[in-house]
Amino acid sequence: GQFLGGVWMTVKLSVLSILFSLLVGVIGAWAQGSPFRILRATVGMFVTFFRNTPPLVQLYFFFFALGSVLRMQTGTGGSVPMVSSFSWAVISLSLFAGALNTEIFRSGIEAVPKSTVEAAEALGFTRLQIYLYVVLPLALRISLPSLGTNLVNLVKTTTLAYAIAVPELLYSAAQIWSEQLNVREM
Numbered sequence: 001g002q003f004l005g006g007v008w009m010t011v012k013l014s015v016l017s018i019l020f021s022l023l024v025g026v027i028g029a030w031a032q033g034s035p036f037r038i039l040r041a042t043v044g045m046f047v048t049f050f051r052n053t054p055p056l057v058q059l060y061f062f063f064f065a066l067g068s069v070l071r072m073q074t075g076t077g078g079s080v081p082m083v084s085s086f087s088w089a090v091i092s093l094s095l096f097a098g099a100l101n102t103e104i105f106r107s108g109i110e111a112v113p114k115s116t117v118e119a120a121e122a123l124g125f126t127r128l129q130i131y132l133y134v135v136l137p138l139a140l141r142i143s144l145p146s147l148g149t150n151l152v153n154l155v156k157t158t159t160l161a162y163a164i165a166v167p168e169l170l171y172s173a174a175q176i177w178s179e180q181l182n183v184r185e186m
Helices: 002-032 037-051 055-069 085-110 114-122 127-164 169-180
Strands: 071-073 079-081
Touching (some): 002 037, 002 127, 055 085, 055 127, 114 127, 127 169
16 A cells, blocks of 8 residues: 555656646747847746756755745744645756756757748737747657657656655655565565
8 A cells, every 4th residue: 555655646746747847848948939038048047057956956955945944833833844845846846857848849949940930920820829839839749759758757757756755656665665674575
């Protein structure tokens, strides 16, 4: 039962992180194509920071640095964290993979032929319509191999949530091993 609980936690962590990282990637790639220099610079700094720091360091930063600041007072005078370790893991892993997805989608968008965009403009599409109905589907098709690799890597990276006590598969296996000495099964 404990092992299946760990599998279920890993699945939840993976699915939520994948969904949020795709959302971050799409929004970030769209913002990188913005005419506003400040927005492009902000997204560029976000991508640079999250791509160049290890995900374990990011997990520790969110959980220990931000988690110690974001606390609520209880009725008995104690304090409890506002955000759970599972939520910090989802946030951290989503931002890490989202930064990589931003670059993947950006390169896919840049690979879409300019003539296709010009044809959509000639048909009277707005910038948002061109992005949603023309560029994004083509960019997704171009980006699919790299995106698949990144999302598989994200699922493998979920084992780092063990470091902040998220009871995912590795955590459950280590607990079973230490409690029952079932080394071969784990």
